[in-house]
Amino acid sequence: MATLLRTRGWDLSEPMVFGIGGGLFFIHIPFLKVGGLPLTAYRDAPRIILKNLAKRLGVPMRYERFRNTADGVRRLDELLDAGIPVGLQGNIYWLSYFPADMRFQYNGHNFVCYGRRDDHYLLSDPVFETVVTCSADDLARARFARGGPFPPKGLIYYPDALPRLPDLEQPVRMAVRDTCRRMLDVPIPLLGVRGIRYLARRVGKWPSRIGEKHARANLANIIRMQEEIGTGGAGFRFLYAAFLQEAAGILGKDSLQDLSGQLTAIGDRWREFAVLGAQVCRGRENIEPAYGKLAEIMNDCAAREQHLFTALRSMV
Amino acid sequence: MKAKEVPQEISMLEGHQRACYALGEDGRYTVVPSTGWEVEKIVNAVAVDEIRATIESARQRALRGEASALEFHMLRCHMTPAMLAANAGICKWRVRRHLRPDIFAGLRAAILARYADALRMNPEELKQVPGTAL
Structure with missing residues (x-):
């Protein structure tokens, strides 16, 4: 997403895009299954981050979806030939530049396409460091995959016209307040800090409630959402800490620098959770006590995040 | 970090x-x-192994004639019957029925072609099940 704006002349870092888009979040919905496992996410959906970003910075975004593949391919080529890079949504399974073991039927993947050469498209994918290429057939299949949650329907998006980069102070303030509100105040126990506590309670009970095998599958899934999905590591906590660091400069508040440090420590704690969880998955730990310990780390993360966002709210 | x-x-x-x-x-x-990171490899392997085991069991059942080749290839592409239905443009209950080996054996070429396209393979391959594990 930062790529999308940078190619149009806006110099915004990825942490800024994530922060102003209000990306940081936590959600666990046991009854909404993705690939047979409960939905867990450490951030908001990319399209919602984008919507918030566009709103807060006053960028008119254009979204296009297509009924049929041919129209979708034609429109993408048209934009690329006009030199306009576009954001796309697609299904990871069909993108063969992904390593085999990372290809799952998952519709919600977002990336940027900025050109085409012969039969290949040039992409910037947030998962990878360098430019990747992709065949026309791969791309068309990924964009028009059907079935499963969030079908992409060929979605492409791009800034319609880019005004001058506005002063960031107000957008940053608004975004931080909104993230604090969402982490602390939403009256549904599945979201924000309450969501982390809710999941911690469930994790502790998994081995006795759903059996060791399922418990392991669920645990591995949470850690994958934390470390495998997206950028930065530790469930986007490091990315947001980087945002707070930049925000400290923009708002002229050194205290945000300290909070960034606290959030880094929280991210490190989430990484400890992942390390212990991986040992459990490998069968290196005694099952019952290990899940108790995992729940304990999560509760600690929840308490620290609650403290952090309460402090953060009082500062902006 | x-x-x-x-x-x-x-x-x-x-x-x-x-x-x-x-x-x-x-x-x-x-x-x-x-x-x-080794941690991500370990948790990724939990998910991958689970899917592999499902595919392998379908392959063996297909070789014994207890499952159709269509079921094997559907699982090989990590799909559920609902996803296959949506991608092939055939309604869910028909897909479920077509997964039965006896019904699959009698499918028309036009239907086979739609499944083959949804799974990115040619219709001839769709009828085959590999003799060894993937």
Whole structure:
């Protein structure tokens, strides 16, 4: 997403895009299954981050979806030939530049396409460091995959016209307040800090409630959402800490620098959770006590995040 | 996490690198490319092994004639009957019925072609099940 704006002349870092888009979040919905496992996410959906970003910075975004593949391919080529890079949504399974073991039927993947050469498209994918290429057939299949949650329907998006980069102070303030509100105040126990506590309670009970095998599958899934999905590591906590660091400069508040440090420590704690969880998955730990310990780390993360966002709210 | 603590281990990234955000010497965040982390490999393997086991069991059942080749190829593409239905444009209950080996054996070429296209293979391959595990 930062790529999308940078190619149009806006110099915004990825942490800024994530922060102003209000990306940081936590959600666990046991009854909404993705690939047979409960939905867990450490951030908001990319399209919602984008919507918030566009709103807060006053960028008119254009979204296009297509009924049929041919129209979708034609429109993408048209934009690329006009030199306009576009954001796309697609299904990871069909993108063969992904390593085999990372290809799952998952519709919600977002990336940027900025050109085409012969039969290949040039992409910037947030998962990878360098430019990747992709065949026309791969791309068309990924964009028009059907079935499963969030079908992409060929979605492409791009800034319609880019005004001058506005002063960031107000957008940053608004975004931080909104993230604090969402982490602390939403009256549904599945979201924000309450969501982390809710999941911690469930994790502790998994081995006795759903059996060791399922418990392991669920645990591995949470850690994958934390470390495998997206950028930065530790469930986007490091990315947001980087945002707070930049925000400290923009708002002229050194205290945000300290909070960034606290959030880094929280991210490190989430990484400890992942390390212990991986040992459990490998069968290196005694099952019952290990899940108790995992729940304990999560509760600690929840308490620290609650403290952090309460402090953060009082500062902006 | 400090920049020098960013794991550079072997994972499922197969030589790709991913971006990690970590603290540099000066205490500022920077992007550090990572070759992977053993932890992510372990949890990724849990998911991958589960899917592999499902595919392998379908392959063996198909070889014994207890499942159709269509079911094997559907699972090979990580699909559920509902997803296959949506991608092939055939309604769900018909797909479920077509998964039965006796019904699958009698499918018309036009229907086979739609399934083959949804699974990105040719119709001849769709009728085959490999003799050895993938």
